[in-house]
Amino acid sequence: MDFYLTALLQGFCFSAIALGIYISMKIFNIPDITTDGSYTLGGSITAVLLTHHLSALVIVPTVIVAGALAGATTGFLHTKLKINPLLSGILVMYALYSVNLSIMGRSNIPLINFSSVFTWVNISANPNHNNFWILLLFTVIITLIIGYLLKTDFGIAMRATGNSESMIRALGVNTDRMKIIGLALANAMTALSGSLFAQLQDFADISMGIGIVITGLGSVIIAESLINWLKINSVWLSLALVIFGAIIFQIVLAVTLSIGIDATYLKLVMALFVVIVVSLPLLSFKSSS
Amino acid sequence: MIDLKNIYKTFNKGKANQVDAIRGVDLFITEKEFLVIVGSNGSGKTTLLNLIAGAVFPSSGTVHIYGNDVTRLPDYKRSEWIARVFQNPLSGTAPDLSILDNFRLAAIRTKSKGLSIGINEPFRKSVKEKIAMLGMGLENKIEQPMGTLSGGQRQALTLLMSIMDTCKVLLLDEPTAALDPRSAEVVMKTADKLTTEFGLTTILISHNLKEAFTYGNRIIQMVEGKIIKDLNKQDKASLKQNDIFDWFG
Numbered sequence: 091m092d093f094y095l096t097a098l099l100q101g102f103c104f105s106a107i108a109l110g111i112y113i114s115m116k117i118f119n120i121p122d123i124t125t126d127g128s129y130t131l132g133g134s135i136t137a138v139l140l141t142h143h144l145s146a147l148v149i150v151p152t153v154i155v156a157g158a159l160a161g162a163t164t165g166f167l168h169t170k171l172k173i174n175p176l177l178s179g180i181l182v183m184y185a186l187y188s189v190n191l192s193i194m195g196r197s198n199i200p201l202i203n204f205s206s207v208f209t210w211v212n213i214s215a216n217p218n219h220n221n222f223w224i225l226l227l228f229t230v231i232i233t234l235i236i237g238y239l240l241k242t243d244f245g246i247a248m249r250a251t252g253n254s255e256s257m258i259r260a261l262g263v264n265t266d267r268m269k270i271i272g273l274a275l276a277n278a279m280t281a282l283s284g285s286l287f288a289q290l291q292d293f294a295d296i297s298m299g300i301g302i303v304i305t306g307l308g309s310v311i312i313a314e315s316l317i318n319w320l321k322i323n324s325v326w327l328s329l330a331l332v333i334f335g336a337i338i339f340q341i342v343l344a345v346t347l348s349i350g351i352d353a354t355y356l357k358l359v360m361a362l363f364v365v366i367v368v369s370l371p372l373l374s375f376k377s378s379s
Numbered sequence: 380m381i382d383l384k385n386i387y388k389t390f391n392k393g394k395a396n397q398v399d400a401i402r403g404v405d406l407f408i409t410e411k412e413f414l415v416i417v418g419s420n421g422s423g424k425t426t427l428l429n430l431i432a433g434a435v436f437p438s439s440g441t442v443h444i445y446g447n448d449v450t451r452l453p454d455y456k457r458s459e460w461i462a463r464v465f466q467n468p469l470s471g472t473a474p475d476l477s478i479l480d481n482f483r484l485a486a487i488r489t490k491s492k493g494l495s496i497g498i499n500e501p502f503r504k505s506v507k508e509k510i511a512m513l514g515m516g517l518e519n520k521i522e523q524p525m526g527t528l529s530g531g532q533r534q535a536l537t538l539l540m541s542i543m544d545t546c547k548v549l550l551l552d553e554p555t556a557a558l559d560p561r562s563a564e565v566v567m568k569t570a571d572k573l574t575t576e577f578g579l580t581t582i583l584i585s586h587n588l589k590e591a592f593t594y595g596n597r598i599i600q601m602v603e604g605k606i607i608k609d610l611n612k613q614d615k616a617s618l619k620q621n622d623i624f625d626w627f628g
Contacts, residue, residue, distance in 0.1 A: 238496075239494070242492075242495055242496050243483065243484075243494075243495065243496075244492045249475070250473040250476055253473040253474060253476060256470045257472055258473070259434075260454065260462070260471070261455075261458060261488045262458030262459070265455075323477065323524060
Protein backbone atom coordinates (compact mmCIF):
# COMPACT_ATOMS: atom_id res chain seq x y z
CA MET A 91 0.00 0.00 0.00
CA ASP A 92 2.77 2.40 0.99
CA PHE A 93 4.35 1.56 -2.31
CA TYR A 94 1.40 3.01 -4.21
CA LEU A 95 1.03 5.88 -1.79
CA THR A 96 4.59 6.90 -2.62
CA ALA A 97 3.74 6.74 -6.31
CA LEU A 98 0.68 8.89 -5.63
CA LEU A 99 2.78 11.42 -3.69
CA GLN A 100 5.26 11.62 -6.54
CA GLY A 101 2.37 12.04 -8.96
CA PHE A 102 1.17 15.03 -6.95
CA CYS A 103 4.71 16.44 -6.91
CA PHE A 104 4.74 16.19 -10.69
CA SER A 105 1.30 17.73 -11.11
CA ALA A 106 2.89 21.18 -11.38
CA ILE A 107 5.36 20.05 -14.05
CA ALA A 108 2.51 18.35 -15.92
CA LEU A 109 0.47 21.57 -15.87
CA GLY A 110 3.59 23.45 -16.99
CA ILE A 111 4.12 21.13 -19.96
CA TYR A 112 0.39 21.33 -20.70
CA ILE A 113 0.78 25.11 -20.97
CA SER A 114 3.93 25.08 -23.13
CA MET A 115 3.12 22.09 -25.31
CA LYS A 116 -0.65 22.02 -25.60
CA ILE A 117 -1.54 25.68 -25.25
CA PHE A 118 1.45 27.31 -26.93
CA ASN A 119 2.44 24.41 -29.13
CA ILE A 120 6.08 24.86 -28.11
CA PRO A 121 8.16 21.78 -27.22
CA ASP A 122 9.97 23.26 -24.24
CA ILE A 123 13.05 21.40 -23.05
CA THR A 124 14.02 24.16 -20.58
CA THR A 125 12.05 21.94 -18.20
CA ASP A 126 15.02 19.70 -17.36
CA GLY A 127 17.00 22.74 -16.25
CA SER A 128 14.28 24.70 -14.49
CA TYR A 129 13.23 21.60 -12.52
CA THR A 130 16.73 21.24 -11.11
CA LEU A 131 16.81 25.02 -10.62
CA GLY A 132 13.77 24.74 -8.35
CA GLY A 133 15.40 21.87 -6.45
CA SER A 134 18.78 23.54 -6.02
CA ILE A 135 17.38 26.89 -4.88
CA THR A 136 15.15 25.09 -2.39
CA ALA A 137 18.09 23.08 -1.04
CA VAL A 138 20.28 26.11 -0.52
CA LEU A 139 17.53 28.21 1.08
CA LEU A 140 16.45 25.30 3.34
CA THR A 141 19.98 24.77 4.58
CA HIS A 142 19.97 28.47 5.45
CA HIS A 143 16.80 27.82 7.49
CA LEU A 144 14.56 30.07 5.42
CA SER A 145 10.84 29.50 5.55
CA ALA A 146 8.55 28.28 2.80
CA LEU A 147 7.18 31.80 2.55
CA VAL A 148 10.54 32.85 1.10
CA ILE A 149 11.34 29.65 -0.78
CA VAL A 150 8.13 29.28 -2.81
CA PRO A 151 8.15 32.81 -4.30
CA THR A 152 11.91 32.61 -5.01
CA VAL A 153 11.51 29.30 -6.81
CA ILE A 154 8.58 30.65 -8.85
CA VAL A 155 10.47 33.78 -9.89
CA ALA A 156 13.63 31.82 -10.78
CA GLY A 157 11.68 29.32 -12.88
CA ALA A 158 9.80 32.14 -14.58
CA LEU A 159 13.09 33.86 -15.43
CA ALA A 160 14.45 30.66 -16.98
CA GLY A 161 11.27 30.28 -19.06
CA ALA A 162 11.26 33.94 -20.05
CA THR A 163 14.86 33.55 -21.28
CA THR A 164 13.82 30.69 -23.54
CA GLY A 165 10.85 32.78 -24.71
CA PHE A 166 13.13 35.72 -25.42
CA LEU A 167 15.58 33.59 -27.43
CA HIS A 168 12.70 32.14 -29.42
CA THR A 169 10.63 35.27 -30.10
CA LYS A 170 13.14 38.11 -30.21
CA LEU A 171 16.24 36.34 -31.50
CA LYS A 172 14.14 34.04 -33.71
CA ILE A 173 15.86 30.87 -32.54
CA ASN A 174 13.94 27.63 -33.07
CA PRO A 175 11.92 26.98 -29.87
CA LEU A 176 13.37 23.52 -29.34
CA LEU A 177 16.92 24.85 -29.66
CA SER A 178 16.15 27.84 -27.39
CA GLY A 179 15.00 25.43 -24.69
CA ILE A 180 18.02 23.18 -25.12
CA LEU A 181 20.38 26.17 -24.88
CA VAL A 182 18.80 27.49 -21.69
CA MET A 183 18.68 24.00 -20.16
CA TYR A 184 22.35 23.54 -21.00
CA ALA A 185 23.27 26.90 -19.49
CA LEU A 186 21.19 26.19 -16.38
CA TYR A 187 23.42 23.21 -15.53
CA SER A 188 26.21 25.65 -14.69
CA VAL A 189 23.81 27.98 -12.92
CA ASN A 190 22.45 25.14 -10.78
CA LEU A 191 25.90 23.85 -9.96
CA SER A 192 27.02 27.30 -8.87
CA ILE A 193 23.87 27.78 -6.76
CA MET A 194 24.42 24.49 -4.92
CA GLY A 195 28.21 24.75 -4.82
CA ARG A 196 28.41 20.98 -5.19
CA SER A 197 26.49 18.30 -7.01
CA ASN A 198 24.34 17.06 -4.15
CA ILE A 199 22.81 18.61 -1.01
CA PRO A 200 21.12 16.31 1.54
CA LEU A 201 18.14 17.86 3.31
CA ILE A 202 17.54 15.34 6.08
CA ASN A 203 16.85 16.99 9.43
CA PHE A 204 15.99 20.33 7.87
CA SER A 205 12.48 21.58 8.23
CA SER A 206 10.58 21.72 4.95
CA VAL A 207 7.12 22.42 3.63
CA PHE A 208 6.25 18.87 4.74
CA THR A 209 7.26 19.41 8.35
CA TRP A 210 5.50 22.76 8.40
CA VAL A 211 2.05 21.42 9.14
CA ASN A 212 1.19 18.27 11.08
CA ILE A 213 -2.12 16.90 9.94
CA SER A 214 -1.37 13.26 10.53
CA ALA A 215 1.14 11.35 12.63
CA ASN A 216 2.08 9.17 9.69
CA PRO A 217 4.54 11.28 7.65
CA ASN A 218 3.33 9.74 4.37
CA HIS A 219 -0.27 10.69 5.16
CA ASN A 220 0.84 14.14 6.21
CA ASN A 221 2.69 14.55 2.91
CA PHE A 222 -0.39 13.31 1.08
CA TRP A 223 -2.66 16.02 2.49
CA ILE A 224 -0.12 18.78 1.94
CA LEU A 225 0.52 17.74 -1.65
CA LEU A 226 -3.19 17.31 -2.34
CA LEU A 227 -3.85 20.81 -1.03
CA PHE A 228 -0.99 22.17 -3.12
CA THR A 229 -2.23 20.41 -6.27
CA VAL A 230 -5.76 21.70 -5.76
CA ILE A 231 -4.50 25.26 -5.29
CA ILE A 232 -2.32 25.36 -8.41
CA THR A 233 -5.04 23.67 -10.49
CA LEU A 234 -7.54 26.30 -9.35
CA ILE A 235 -5.13 29.13 -10.16
CA ILE A 236 -4.26 27.81 -13.64
CA GLY A 237 -7.89 26.92 -14.34
CA TYR A 238 -9.06 30.40 -13.40
CA LEU A 239 -6.30 31.97 -15.46
CA LEU A 240 -7.28 29.99 -18.56
CA LYS A 241 -10.92 31.12 -18.19
CA THR A 242 -10.05 34.83 -18.08
CA ASP A 243 -9.83 37.05 -21.14
CA PHE A 244 -6.05 36.84 -20.81
CA GLY A 245 -6.26 33.06 -20.69
CA ILE A 246 -8.44 32.86 -23.80
CA ALA A 247 -5.91 35.06 -25.61
CA MET A 248 -3.17 32.70 -24.38
CA ARG A 249 -5.01 29.64 -25.69
CA ALA A 250 -5.59 31.35 -29.03
CA THR A 251 -1.91 32.28 -29.38
CA GLY A 252 -0.85 28.66 -29.77
CA ASN A 253 -3.92 27.81 -31.78
CA SER A 254 -4.18 30.49 -34.45
CA GLU A 255 -1.40 33.05 -34.35
CA SER A 256 -2.50 35.12 -37.37
CA MET A 257 -5.98 35.46 -35.88
CA ILE A 258 -4.87 36.53 -32.45
CA ARG A 259 -2.44 39.11 -33.85
CA ALA A 260 -5.28 40.54 -35.95
CA LEU A 261 -7.21 40.72 -32.66
CA GLY A 262 -4.58 42.95 -31.11
CA VAL A 263 -2.42 40.55 -29.08
CA ASN A 264 1.36 40.82 -29.00
CA THR A 265 2.08 37.13 -29.50
CA ASP A 266 5.79 37.45 -28.69
CA ARG A 267 4.96 38.85 -25.28
CA MET A 268 2.30 36.19 -24.80
CA LYS A 269 4.77 33.37 -25.57
CA ILE A 270 7.35 34.79 -23.18
CA ILE A 271 4.74 35.00 -20.41
CA GLY A 272 3.51 31.48 -21.21
CA LEU A 273 6.97 29.93 -21.08
CA ALA A 274 7.71 31.84 -17.87
CA LEU A 275 4.52 30.45 -16.33
CA ALA A 276 5.26 26.91 -17.52
CA ASN A 277 8.77 26.95 -16.10
CA ALA A 278 7.69 28.55 -12.84
CA MET A 279 5.40 25.53 -12.41
CA THR A 280 8.24 23.18 -13.32
CA ALA A 281 10.58 24.78 -10.80
CA LEU A 282 7.86 24.42 -8.18
CA SER A 283 7.74 20.68 -8.91
CA GLY A 284 11.51 20.47 -8.51
CA SER A 285 11.28 22.29 -5.20
CA LEU A 286 8.59 19.96 -3.88
CA PHE A 287 10.36 16.85 -5.02
CA ALA A 288 13.64 17.90 -3.41
CA GLN A 289 11.74 18.41 -0.14
CA LEU A 290 9.88 15.12 -0.44
CA GLN A 291 13.06 13.16 -1.18
CA ASP A 292 15.18 15.11 1.30
CA PHE A 293 17.90 15.93 -1.18
CA ALA A 294 18.65 17.98 -4.27
CA ASP A 295 20.92 16.66 -6.95
CA ILE A 296 22.41 18.29 -10.05
CA SER A 297 21.13 15.44 -12.21
CA MET A 298 17.63 15.27 -10.71
CA GLY A 299 16.15 16.99 -13.78
CA ILE A 300 17.63 14.79 -16.47
CA GLY A 301 14.79 13.41 -18.56
CA ILE A 302 12.14 14.92 -16.30
CA VAL A 303 10.48 16.49 -19.34
CA ILE A 304 9.33 12.97 -20.28
CA THR A 305 7.41 12.76 -17.01
CA GLY A 306 5.57 15.95 -17.94
CA LEU A 307 5.08 14.96 -21.56
CA GLY A 308 3.89 11.49 -20.57
CA SER A 309 1.33 12.96 -18.17
CA VAL A 310 0.04 15.41 -20.78
CA ILE A 311 -0.10 12.75 -23.48
CA ILE A 312 -2.09 10.41 -21.25
CA ALA A 313 -4.43 13.32 -20.51
CA GLU A 314 -4.66 14.30 -24.16
CA SER A 315 -5.58 10.79 -25.23
CA LEU A 316 -8.41 10.81 -22.68
CA ILE A 317 -9.48 14.35 -23.67
CA ASN A 318 -9.72 13.36 -27.34
CA TRP A 319 -11.33 10.04 -26.58
CA LEU A 320 -14.00 11.50 -24.32
CA LYS A 321 -14.33 14.66 -26.48
CA ILE A 322 -13.83 17.00 -23.54
CA ASN A 323 -14.05 20.77 -24.08
CA SER A 324 -14.09 21.91 -20.47
CA VAL A 325 -10.94 23.60 -19.18
CA TRP A 326 -11.44 22.26 -15.65
CA LEU A 327 -11.85 18.65 -16.75
CA SER A 328 -8.82 18.92 -19.01
CA LEU A 329 -6.66 20.15 -16.13
CA ALA A 330 -8.01 17.44 -13.83
CA LEU A 331 -7.07 14.85 -16.46
CA VAL A 332 -3.56 16.30 -16.70
CA ILE A 333 -3.14 15.78 -12.94
CA PHE A 334 -4.64 12.31 -13.34
CA GLY A 335 -2.08 11.67 -16.10
CA ALA A 336 0.78 12.66 -13.79
CA ILE A 337 -0.44 10.22 -11.15
CA ILE A 338 -1.06 7.37 -13.62
CA PHE A 339 2.42 7.85 -15.03
CA GLN A 340 3.97 7.43 -11.57
CA ILE A 341 1.79 4.42 -10.79
CA VAL A 342 2.82 2.70 -14.03
CA LEU A 343 6.41 3.44 -13.07
CA ALA A 344 5.83 1.89 -9.64
CA VAL A 345 4.14 -1.18 -11.13
CA THR A 346 6.98 -1.60 -13.60
CA LEU A 347 9.45 -1.69 -10.72
CA SER A 348 7.27 -3.93 -8.58
CA ILE A 349 6.91 -6.64 -11.22
CA GLY A 350 10.65 -6.99 -11.08
CA ILE A 351 11.83 -5.20 -14.22
CA ASP A 352 15.48 -4.30 -13.88
CA ALA A 353 15.82 -0.61 -12.98
CA THR A 354 18.35 -0.34 -15.80
CA TYR A 355 15.50 -0.71 -18.28
CA LEU A 356 13.17 1.68 -16.48
CA LYS A 357 13.55 4.60 -18.88
CA LEU A 358 13.23 2.30 -21.88
CA VAL A 359 10.00 0.87 -20.48
CA MET A 360 8.60 4.32 -19.73
CA ALA A 361 9.44 5.53 -23.23
CA LEU A 362 7.61 2.50 -24.63
CA PHE A 363 4.67 3.22 -22.36
CA VAL A 364 4.42 6.77 -23.73
CA VAL A 365 4.62 5.43 -27.29
CA ILE A 366 1.79 2.99 -26.56
CA VAL A 367 -0.41 5.70 -25.01
CA VAL A 368 0.18 7.98 -28.01
CA SER A 369 -0.60 5.26 -30.52
CA LEU A 370 -3.62 3.76 -28.72
CA PRO A 371 -6.23 6.07 -30.31
CA LEU A 372 -4.71 5.38 -33.72
CA LEU A 373 -4.75 1.62 -33.20
CA SER A 374 -8.35 1.57 -32.00
CA PHE A 375 -9.49 3.71 -34.96
CA LYS A 376 -7.90 1.26 -37.36
CA SER A 377 -9.62 -1.75 -35.89
CA SER A 378 -13.04 -0.05 -35.96
CA SER A 379 -12.86 1.18 -39.55
CA MET B 380 -9.00 58.27 -43.95
CA ILE B 381 -6.52 55.63 -45.18
CA ASP B 382 -3.78 57.41 -47.03
CA LEU B 383 -0.94 55.55 -48.77
CA LYS B 384 1.71 57.86 -50.17
CA ASN B 385 4.38 56.85 -52.65
CA ILE B 386 4.65 53.28 -51.37
CA TYR B 387 7.39 50.94 -52.49
CA LYS B 388 7.91 47.46 -51.12
CA THR B 389 10.78 45.19 -52.07
CA PHE B 390 11.26 41.73 -50.58
CA ASN B 391 14.76 40.16 -50.37
CA LYS B 392 16.42 43.34 -51.55
CA GLY B 393 19.74 42.77 -53.29
CA LYS B 394 19.37 39.00 -53.39
CA ALA B 395 18.82 36.79 -56.40
CA ASN B 396 15.18 36.31 -55.42
CA GLN B 397 14.42 40.03 -55.08
CA VAL B 398 10.74 40.83 -55.59
CA ASP B 399 9.47 44.35 -56.19
CA ALA B 400 5.96 43.77 -54.91
CA ILE B 401 4.78 47.38 -54.84
CA ARG B 402 6.30 50.01 -57.14
CA GLY B 403 4.97 53.41 -56.31
CA VAL B 404 1.39 53.31 -55.08
CA ASP B 405 -0.62 56.36 -54.03
CA LEU B 406 -4.04 55.50 -52.73
CA PHE B 407 -6.53 57.50 -50.70
CA ILE B 408 -9.51 55.64 -49.34
CA THR B 409 -12.37 57.68 -47.94
CA GLU B 410 -14.61 56.69 -45.08
CA LYS B 411 -17.41 54.18 -45.80
CA GLU B 412 -15.92 53.31 -49.14
CA PHE B 413 -16.21 49.70 -50.31
CA LEU B 414 -13.09 49.28 -52.40
CA VAL B 415 -12.53 46.24 -54.58
CA ILE B 416 -8.99 45.37 -55.69
CA VAL B 417 -8.51 43.07 -58.68
CA GLY B 418 -5.32 41.93 -60.36
CA SER B 419 -3.57 38.75 -61.41
CA ASN B 420 -1.44 36.65 -59.09
CA GLY B 421 1.70 38.46 -58.02
CA SER B 422 0.34 41.89 -58.88
CA GLY B 423 0.81 43.06 -55.30
CA LYS B 424 -2.79 43.04 -54.03
CA THR B 425 -2.13 41.04 -50.90
CA THR B 426 1.06 42.99 -50.17
CA LEU B 427 -0.96 46.18 -50.40
CA LEU B 428 -3.48 44.81 -47.94
CA ASN B 429 -0.67 43.63 -45.65
CA LEU B 430 0.80 47.14 -45.74
CA ILE B 431 -2.52 48.60 -44.63
CA ALA B 432 -2.91 45.92 -41.94
CA GLY B 433 0.66 46.37 -40.73
CA ALA B 434 1.68 42.76 -41.31
CA VAL B 435 4.53 44.12 -43.49
CA PHE B 436 6.13 47.55 -43.53
CA PRO B 437 6.86 49.55 -46.71
CA SER B 438 10.43 49.90 -47.98
CA SER B 439 9.62 53.57 -48.55
CA GLY B 440 6.54 55.77 -48.42
CA THR B 441 4.04 56.45 -45.64
CA VAL B 442 0.78 54.99 -44.39
CA HIS B 443 -1.72 57.16 -42.51
CA ILE B 444 -4.94 56.03 -40.90
CA TYR B 445 -7.23 58.81 -39.66
CA GLY B 446 -4.30 61.21 -39.91
CA ASN B 447 -2.08 59.03 -37.68
CA ASP B 448 1.23 58.00 -39.16
CA VAL B 449 1.12 54.20 -38.78
CA THR B 450 3.90 53.40 -41.26
CA ARG B 451 5.92 51.48 -38.64
CA LEU B 452 3.09 50.40 -36.37
CA PRO B 453 2.82 46.58 -36.10
CA ASP B 454 -0.43 44.82 -36.96
CA TYR B 455 -1.57 44.10 -33.42
CA LYS B 456 -1.42 47.82 -32.60
CA ARG B 457 -3.49 48.73 -35.64
CA SER B 458 -6.29 46.46 -34.52
CA GLU B 459 -7.81 49.56 -32.93
CA TRP B 460 -9.12 50.45 -36.41
CA ILE B 461 -8.67 47.37 -38.51
CA ALA B 462 -10.34 43.98 -38.54
CA ARG B 463 -9.22 41.38 -40.99
CA VAL B 464 -10.68 38.35 -42.73
CA PHE B 465 -8.20 36.00 -44.34
CA GLN B 466 -8.37 33.94 -47.52
CA ASN B 467 -8.01 30.76 -45.55
CA PRO B 468 -11.19 30.31 -43.48
CA LEU B 469 -9.02 28.60 -40.88
CA SER B 470 -6.76 31.56 -40.10
CA GLY B 471 -9.46 33.95 -38.89
CA THR B 472 -10.57 31.78 -36.01
CA ALA B 473 -8.98 29.54 -33.39
CA PRO B 474 -10.19 25.97 -34.14
CA ASP B 475 -9.73 24.48 -30.67
CA LEU B 476 -11.50 27.32 -28.90
CA SER B 477 -15.27 27.42 -28.67
CA ILE B 478 -17.30 29.80 -30.81
CA LEU B 479 -18.00 31.72 -27.63
CA ASP B 480 -14.27 32.06 -26.75
CA ASN B 481 -13.54 33.24 -30.28
CA PHE B 482 -16.25 35.88 -30.02
CA ARG B 483 -15.00 36.95 -26.62
CA LEU B 484 -11.57 37.68 -28.07
CA ALA B 485 -13.14 39.52 -30.97
CA ALA B 486 -15.24 41.59 -28.58
CA ILE B 487 -12.11 42.84 -26.79
CA ARG B 488 -10.04 43.33 -29.92
CA THR B 489 -9.16 46.94 -29.09
CA LYS B 490 -9.06 46.44 -25.32
CA SER B 491 -6.56 44.81 -23.01
CA LYS B 492 -7.00 41.14 -22.32
CA GLY B 493 -7.15 41.25 -18.54
CA LEU B 494 -7.29 38.82 -15.67
CA SER B 495 -11.03 38.80 -15.25
CA ILE B 496 -13.59 36.39 -16.63
CA GLY B 497 -15.46 38.21 -19.39
CA ILE B 498 -17.84 35.52 -20.53
CA ASN B 499 -21.09 35.98 -18.60
CA GLU B 500 -24.81 35.60 -19.32
CA PRO B 501 -25.38 39.01 -21.00
CA PHE B 502 -22.34 38.40 -23.21
CA ARG B 503 -23.57 34.92 -24.13
CA LYS B 504 -26.93 36.40 -25.04
CA SER B 505 -25.50 39.17 -27.21
CA VAL B 506 -23.31 36.66 -29.09
CA LYS B 507 -26.34 34.43 -29.73
CA GLU B 508 -28.30 37.39 -31.08
CA LYS B 509 -25.50 38.41 -33.40
CA ILE B 510 -25.00 34.86 -34.70
CA ALA B 511 -28.73 34.51 -35.29
CA MET B 512 -28.36 37.34 -37.86
CA LEU B 513 -26.58 34.90 -40.15
CA GLY B 514 -29.55 32.59 -40.27
CA MET B 515 -27.33 29.51 -40.20
CA GLY B 516 -28.69 28.05 -36.99
CA LEU B 517 -25.30 28.37 -35.29
CA GLU B 518 -26.66 30.35 -32.34
CA ASN B 519 -27.30 27.12 -30.43
CA LYS B 520 -23.83 25.75 -30.95
CA ILE B 521 -21.76 28.47 -29.28
CA GLU B 522 -20.03 26.04 -26.91
CA GLN B 523 -18.75 23.93 -29.80
CA PRO B 524 -15.12 24.21 -30.89
CA MET B 525 -14.78 26.43 -33.97
CA GLY B 526 -12.94 23.60 -35.74
CA THR B 527 -16.10 21.51 -35.97
CA LEU B 528 -17.74 23.98 -38.37
CA SER B 529 -17.44 24.13 -42.15
CA GLY B 530 -15.21 26.64 -43.92
CA GLY B 531 -18.20 28.72 -45.00
CA GLN B 532 -19.64 28.84 -41.49
CA ARG B 533 -16.27 29.81 -40.05
CA GLN B 534 -15.75 32.55 -42.60
CA ALA B 535 -19.22 33.98 -41.95
CA LEU B 536 -18.52 33.95 -38.20
CA THR B 537 -15.12 35.61 -38.77
CA LEU B 538 -16.91 38.45 -40.55
CA LEU B 539 -19.34 38.78 -37.71
CA MET B 540 -16.50 38.71 -35.17
CA SER B 541 -14.98 41.76 -36.85
CA ILE B 542 -17.90 43.94 -35.80
CA MET B 543 -18.00 42.67 -32.20
CA ASP B 544 -15.75 45.54 -31.18
CA THR B 545 -15.52 49.06 -32.60
CA CYS B 546 -14.39 48.53 -36.15
CA LYS B 547 -13.66 51.12 -38.81
CA VAL B 548 -11.88 49.21 -41.52
CA LEU B 549 -12.61 45.71 -42.75
CA LEU B 550 -9.91 44.03 -44.82
CA LEU B 551 -11.12 41.06 -46.84
CA ASP B 552 -8.39 39.06 -48.55
CA GLU B 553 -10.19 36.76 -50.99
CA PRO B 554 -12.55 35.68 -48.23
CA THR B 555 -14.51 33.36 -50.50
CA ALA B 556 -11.67 31.77 -52.47
CA ALA B 557 -11.87 28.51 -50.54
CA LEU B 558 -15.67 28.33 -50.34
CA ASP B 559 -18.38 26.73 -52.42
CA PRO B 560 -20.57 29.18 -54.40
CA ARG B 561 -23.43 29.04 -51.89
CA SER B 562 -21.29 29.75 -48.82
CA ALA B 563 -19.41 32.37 -50.82
CA GLU B 564 -22.64 34.19 -51.48
CA VAL B 565 -23.66 34.10 -47.81
CA VAL B 566 -20.25 35.48 -46.80
CA MET B 567 -20.29 38.27 -49.40
CA LYS B 568 -23.85 39.28 -48.58
CA THR B 569 -22.95 39.38 -44.89
CA ALA B 570 -19.91 41.54 -45.68
CA ASP B 571 -22.04 43.90 -47.76
CA LYS B 572 -24.71 44.10 -45.08
CA LEU B 573 -22.21 44.78 -42.30
CA THR B 574 -20.45 47.44 -44.38
CA THR B 575 -23.68 49.36 -44.88
CA GLU B 576 -25.19 48.77 -41.44
CA PHE B 577 -22.10 49.62 -39.44
CA GLY B 578 -20.73 52.27 -41.81
CA LEU B 579 -17.46 50.39 -42.34
CA THR B 580 -14.72 51.11 -44.80
CA THR B 581 -14.19 47.81 -46.57
CA ILE B 582 -11.35 46.71 -48.80
CA LEU B 583 -11.93 43.51 -50.73
CA ILE B 584 -9.42 41.56 -52.78
CA SER B 585 -11.13 39.21 -55.16
CA HIS B 586 -10.29 36.95 -58.05
CA ASN B 587 -13.95 36.35 -58.59
CA LEU B 588 -14.95 38.88 -61.25
CA LYS B 589 -18.64 38.44 -60.55
CA GLU B 590 -18.02 39.44 -56.92
CA ALA B 591 -15.84 42.33 -58.01
CA PHE B 592 -18.62 43.45 -60.31
CA THR B 593 -21.50 42.98 -57.85
CA TYR B 594 -20.06 44.47 -54.66
CA GLY B 595 -18.33 47.69 -53.77
CA ASN B 596 -18.48 51.30 -54.88
CA ARG B 597 -14.92 51.68 -56.17
CA ILE B 598 -12.67 49.31 -58.06
CA ILE B 599 -8.94 49.39 -58.75
CA GLN B 600 -6.83 47.09 -60.86
CA MET B 601 -3.21 46.34 -60.00
CA VAL B 602 -0.55 45.19 -62.41
CA GLU B 603 3.04 44.53 -61.39
CA GLY B 604 2.85 46.53 -58.20
CA LYS B 605 1.10 49.55 -59.66
CA ILE B 606 -2.47 50.75 -59.78
CA ILE B 607 -3.38 51.01 -63.45
CA LYS B 608 -7.16 51.46 -63.21
CA ASP B 609 -9.19 53.32 -60.59
CA LEU B 610 -12.93 53.60 -61.11
CA ASN B 611 -15.17 55.58 -58.76
CA LYS B 612 -18.79 54.90 -57.93
CA GLN B 613 -20.34 56.23 -61.16
CA ASP B 614 -17.75 54.63 -63.41
CA LYS B 615 -18.08 51.33 -61.58
CA ALA B 616 -21.88 51.46 -61.87
CA SER B 617 -21.66 51.87 -65.64
CA LEU B 618 -19.24 48.95 -65.86
CA LYS B 619 -20.31 45.64 -67.34
CA GLN B 620 -19.05 42.34 -65.99
CA ASN B 621 -17.33 41.58 -69.27
CA ASP B 622 -15.38 44.85 -69.09
CA ILE B 623 -13.56 43.63 -65.98
CA PHE B 624 -12.95 40.34 -67.73
CA ASP B 625 -11.34 42.20 -70.63
CA TRP B 626 -8.91 43.93 -68.23
CA PHE B 627 -7.21 40.61 -67.80
CA GLY B 628 -7.02 39.97 -71.57
